[in-house]
Amino acid sequence: MPLTPDQQSQIDAERAAAASTRRPVSEGMEARLYTAHPVLDHGFVRVIDYMGGDAAIVQAARVSYGRGTRAVSDDAGLIRYLMRHWHSTPFEMCEAKFHVKLPIFVARQWIRHRTANVNEISARYSILDREFYIPAPEQLAAQARVNRQGRGDVLEGAEAQRVLDWLRDDATRAYDHYEAMLSQDGQQGLARELARMNLPANVYTQWYWKTDLHNLLGFLRLRADAHAQYEIRVYADVMAQITRDWVPAAWAAFEDYRMGGVQLSAKGVEVLKRRLRGEVVSQEDSGMSKGEWREFEGVWG
Amino acid sequence: MPLTPDQQSQIDAERAAAASTRRPVSEGMEARLYTAHPVLDHGFVRVIDYMGGDAAIVQAARVSYGRGTRAVSDDAGLIRYLMRHWHSTPFEMCEAKFHVKLPIFVARQWIRHRTANVNEISARYSILDREFYIPAPEQLAAQARVNRQGRGDVLEGAEAQRVLDWLRDDATRAYDHYEAMLSQDGQQGLARELARMNLPANVYTQWYWKTDLHNLLGFLRLRADAHAQYEIRVYADVMAQITRDWVPAAWAAFEDYRMGGVQLSAKGVEVLKRRLRGEVVSQEDSGMSKGEWREFEGVWG
Amino acid sequence: MPLTPDQQSQIDAERAAAASTRRPVSEGMEARLYTAHPVLDHGFVRVIDYMGGDAAIVQAARVSYGRGTRAVSDDAGLIRYLMRHWHSTPFEMCEAKFHVKLPIFVARQWIRHRTANVNEISARYSILDREFYIPAPEQLAAQARVNRQGRGDVLEGAEAQRVLDWLRDDATRAYDHYEAMLSQDGQQGLARELARMNLPANVYTQWYWKTDLHNLLGFLRLRADAHAQYEIRVYADVMAQITRDWVPAAWAAFEDYRMGGVQLSAKGVEVLKRRLRGEVVSQEDSGMSKGEWREFEGVWG
Amino acid sequence: MPLTPDQQSQIDAERAAAASTRRPVSEGMEARLYTAHPVLDHGFVRVIDYMGGDAAIVQAARVSYGRGTRAVSDDAGLIRYLMRHWHSTPFEMCEAKFHVKLPIFVARQWIRHRTANVNEISARYSILDREFYIPAPEQLAAQARVNRQGRGDVLEGAEAQRVLDWLRDDATRAYDHYEAMLSQDGQQGLARELARMNLPANVYTQWYWKTDLHNLLGFLRLRADAHAQYEIRVYADVMAQITRDWVPAAWAAFEDYRMGGVQLSAKGVEVLKRRLRGEVVSQEDSGMSKGEWREFEGVWG
Incomplete structure (x- = not known):
């Protein structure tokens, strides 16, 4: 809350x-x-x-x-x-x-x-x-294998527990020290603009x-x-x-x-037009790179 | 109105x-x-x-x-x-x-x-x-002599009248032709995006x-x-x-x-501090150009 | 030149x-x-x-x-x-x-x-x-009939000549008066910031x-x-x-x-997918307005 | 380096x-x-x-x-x-x-x-x-007392040492765990977009x-x-x-x-003009708040 x-x-x-x-x-x-x-x-x-x-x-x-x-x-x-x-x-x-x-x-x-x-x-x-x-357990995802910028399966068991413990413990300790550095109890107390650098993202x-x-x-x-x-x-x-x-x-x-819309490249328009005329088009034949073709097929099959 | x-x-x-x-x-x-x-x-x-x-x-x-x-x-x-x-x-x-x-x-x-x-x-x-x-007569100002970008005295007599007549007549004629070019009465009528180019600023x-x-x-x-x-x-x-x-x-x-505020340059600050100490400062002695000095004196005398 | x-x-x-x-x-x-x-x-x-x-x-x-x-x-x-x-x-x-x-x-x-x-x-x-x-004769287009913001056929004959004459004459007269108002020969000369208002677009x-x-x-x-x-x-x-x-x-x-690309709406994607499956889709059946359908057909036939 | x-x-x-x-x-x-x-x-x-x-x-x-x-x-x-x-x-x-x-x-x-x-x-x-x-020792400043957003004296002795130790140890541990969470050695390895949240500012x-x-x-x-x-x-x-x-x-x-310039408010201009005329002006008499007056005096004495 x-x-x-x-x-x-x-x-x-x-x-x-x-x-x-x-x-x-x-x-x-x-x-x-x-x-x-x-x-x-x-x-x-x-x-x-x-x-x-x-x-x-x-x-x-x-x-x-x-x-x-x-x-x-x-x-x-x-x-x-x-x-x-x-x-x-x-x-x-x-x-x-x-x-x-x-x-x-x-x-x-x-x-x-x-x-x-x-x-x-x-x-x-x-x-x-x-x-x-602290992520909910179902959000604790592994690094995606294909896409360098994405998530894969959810972590499980000991690995998941380890991650949650570290995230929680490191944040707690960092905050404890943040407070302790700021404290003016028996000491000068570090400037706020400096102490904050200890806090995690x-x-x-x-x-x-x-x-x-x-x-x-x-x-x-x-x-x-x-x-x-x-x-x-x-x-x-x-x-x-x-x-x-x-x-x-x-x-x-x-x-x-x-x-819900889709942006088609000139090449994509051409491929769709050929398909509408009944032609079968392959990636090699499309002028698109493999990555583009994968994205194109993701929408159009 | x-x-x-x-x-x-x-x-x-x-x-x-x-x-x-x-x-x-x-x-x-x-x-x-x-x-x-x-x-x-x-x-x-x-x-x-x-x-x-x-x-x-x-x-x-x-x-x-x-x-x-x-x-x-x-x-x-x-x-x-x-x-x-x-x-x-x-x-x-x-x-x-x-x-x-x-x-x-x-x-x-x-x-x-x-x-x-x-x-x-x-x-x-x-x-x-x-x-x-069409400017009101009291706004019909001459080109400033000192400042290339400004107004001088108000125009008077025949010159003022001539200006007002031209502004009014040219605008009227330009608009008459704008309408006439747009008209689809007995003719095709010019495109609006073209006809507008005849209108004055x-x-x-x-x-x-x-x-x-x-x-x-x-x-x-x-x-x-x-x-x-x-x-x-x-x-x-x-x-x-x-x-x-x-x-x-x-x-x-x-x-x-x-x-109502004033922006002072470093040089202006220096001159004012010298004046506050009782010194008399001239333009030659100020480090400012003549134009700057004129503006400075406009505020500080 | x-x-x-x-x-x-x-x-x-x-x-x-x-x-x-x-x-x-x-x-x-x-x-x-x-x-x-x-x-x-x-x-x-x-x-x-x-x-x-x-x-x-x-x-x-x-x-x-x-x-x-x-x-x-x-x-x-x-x-x-x-x-x-x-x-x-x-x-x-x-x-x-x-x-x-x-x-x-x-x-x-x-x-x-x-x-x-x-x-x-x-x-x-x-x-x-x-x-x-001053537009070249082949650019002197009539107002489009369908599209309120566009050009139709090229003007011809007397209408075209009239338009060119007006554009040229009005601009020339406006500039003559601009110069005459600015002149300091025997008069004060109107401020530049005012005289410019007589110039056409x-x-x-x-x-x-x-x-x-x-x-x-x-x-x-x-x-x-x-x-x-x-x-x-x-x-x-x-x-x-x-x-x-x-x-x-x-x-x-x-x-x-x-x-060369095309932006498809969700509705457009749906229609294309139905067409790719061999279905014939009409405007009434597409969920698109008449204007949208016209633009869609412009690309996809 | x-x-x-x-x-x-x-x-x-x-x-x-x-x-x-x-x-x-x-x-x-x-x-x-x-x-x-x-x-x-x-x-x-x-x-x-x-x-x-x-x-x-x-x-x-x-x-x-x-x-x-x-x-x-x-x-x-x-x-x-x-x-x-x-x-x-x-x-x-x-x-x-x-x-x-x-x-x-x-x-x-x-x-x-x-x-x-x-x-x-x-x-x-x-x-x-x-x-x-990690700040150099001479940059390890205490929180300013007057200004809530600034630095005071440099920390010394045990307090300074404590701060430096915490900053170094917490960052090291956070990074160790960042690496350990990312590792795909015997485990799936947490997504990079998640692991980074453990890193300090x-x-x-x-x-x-x-x-x-x-x-x-x-x-x-x-x-x-x-x-x-x-x-x-x-x-x-x-x-x-x-x-x-x-x-x-x-x-x-x-x-x-x-x-090197100074921005004067209308009130500041007025005070300076009075001073230039030989008048002594106090804060109470200046129309400025205490904070403004302090800043004004910082420049003009």
Whole structure:
């Protein structure tokens, strides 16, 4: 359970407060606001503010004066058109802000998405909490054999136990020493900005992360993907559900054109056309490398 | 008067609608929402959405769970600290979206601020309205003599009249021909994407422009400045008033540290220190060029 | 002919100078350097500096110490892999800088690509040259009937002549008055920042434009595309040839995966799979809108 | 000593190779190219490519056709003018690419500078080296008492020894277990993307980091500053020397206007003007908070 009673009561207070606004409101997002959705063993994602919704996308595409009176189905059609033709700017007109608690090694992947605004708690200034990510047994995977960057079977028996013990013990000892170095009890106490270097990459940090819908979808496309590391994918999965509630029409278009879509190379188009004409095409005959052919067959058989 | 009755009634409908939200609300910004603030002869600025306020800045700086219960004066002090020490990320946590109608030559300056989201009406797709910026007589300034990039005295008499006549006649004729080229009455009609090339740089365009508070302040710092061209400064001035109503504490800090502040070079610091010790310093003796010295004396006498 | 003798001799001098460098060199790009490639009636594109090449992409992907000794074919394979899997950061490690002369209405489309560095000549500071884009007769196209944003048949006869006359006469008159307003002969002379508003959107401007290879390819993907307006596409076409000479392996991958590739939606994948199984699928039965189906059939028949 | 013989010989080979180029060359930067400048106990910075120099700044500001024949002193004056008036785009026309080896906790500060291109070695894909940052005894500072984010006196005696032992022992044990978890000797071997979570924040990573001169100066302004953490400042100090050799005129202007300059608030300007008139001004009387006054007095006495 990631929240202290004090934190939970602050969140409850935020959720209880309501105000009147002239701004457009997304009911799906209002229902999500402030709630901490648990992720991993100590992490969470919570939306803490948002701006716009499906209507804001179509208004921007039309540079409208008002909210418009067109049918919702027209709006969905326009949103599909914009997504299909890679019009990114109308999607940039919506904005969401998240409060995320996450292990540092996940934060290091996440921060590579540069078009976002970030405020992270500073370990120069504050003392981090004693919280580490320890994988659940079913996530303790071996190195993949084929793919240098992936997971294979789940570890079992003594090996699994050894890994869990080391992760837990090393993190505990590192944190004990972190505290002992910082202590000003009978000693000067090491500077926070130095002591933190002893903490492992599975210690939890927190940040506010704000981005526009276009870049959020770009993040989800890469991080809610099957090739993403499990520990970031679970964050992306929660954010995907939040996004679906926030902008249902944009989400449906995104699922169709991006998440469920397929990018074909010129060579891939050619092979499919030959197949549609009834030809049998082999890798040697396709112009593709073995790796490409494997990926191509993964989709088309 | 820049708005048609239909546009005004759409704006009135937007202002009349109210909804309940859990999001933080800025009363100063709610009062501004949707209203078209007139600028120049046919232009306007109107806020059409926003996110956050002064509280969002301090929450981000503290990575808080809730809205916090600290005194407003504490918040203002922290905001001043952040501004003084060039901490930009907490200010990025607020966002505002504007609908702006502006002459193309102003839009061309404005667009150079790259960290913003923009949707402009497309003259490939739509037909622009017959609206041009014609300067008011008191803005019809001569080329500055000292500064190659600035205005001198106001033109008078026959010269002023000639300029106004040319601006009006050329714009009118260009627009007449634009319409005539587009017409499909007894002819094919030129493509919109080509016909638009006949329109002068003082024709009005419109866009949605969205940015975060940090970048908005950066825009205002350059464009609400006395050295900015008058025709963009009047837009920045209106946006400055809106920003002041939106985030009063951030605005006060910005006025003190940026708009009213002065950047001294190392040489400038040295000269002031010598003056404080009672020394009389001349340009020759300052290490500054003549231009720098003139600017320095403009502030310090 | 876009260049004055003085400009041409400056370019010749740049091309004649050679220096020794430890940096990696792209022979294809060296051959292009500084030359003004003509575009439209008065425009040009010329590369004026560059950094990196195909090797820089693979070195960045491997975070290498040296230039590496791997075979060129290995490099090409890795570059194809990176392109196929949307790894953008290694392509960002190459940079190119262009000097471009282009009509203002083209510049207004171009500038929407925000991740670039730009220095444009300032019409607040300088006086623009008397040069306008007048379309060649075969480019004088009618408005498309189906597509609100496109061109139809070429205009002919009296209509074509009328359009050309108006474009030429209005531009000439506008420029005559621009000069007359600026003149300080017997009058004060209007400020440059004001006089420019009389110039039409087909007047030529110039800028330095610098971007990384990833963003350059993004620009080319949209602007060297058949749906782009002809007047910007001709610039993109020249830059595409330059890019091909600069980074042959990256260009080949880009042509295969982006320019010649096809993005299929989940619905499109489903339809193709049904077709591959021998099924006949109609639009009504596809889940696609009429517009989507038309685009789908455009590729797959 | 951070480099293996193989790495050193790759660097030597890069330095030995020379090619002819038409591009402008910076002799100061050529002398620096590829050399690994040692930083901290195992880190380094080395420039691996660059584009442009002082001349590129002035050419961009003038949108020139050629290299120009103006005097170097004219160029320096223009560069000073651009810096003084916050013209950032001409400085963006120069680009530099660095290869950096640095502890993860330093990398986490560094990456917050978003306008840069980065390729980091991936610990999902590769196995990190057994190298940790252990502070030199004279850098083992206590937490500052006044400033929550800073260092006080150097630790001494038993406390210092304890800290060094813990840092070394915990890092060693964490790395031993990292290796043991990865091992495929008699066991499956944990996935690399999981094993890395056991490594502490002082383990070294490497990246290619590329940015333009404007953003590089922004980085140096914050990170070569006395308030920056020592462990990032030493990197910034080396890069500052490299930058000085690369663009001497821009660097001189930067030192005068930014590094050695002072930002005065409106209140600060007012206080100085009163002092120049001979008045004695106290904090109570200044309108400044105690913190601001302390900082003000730090400069002006």
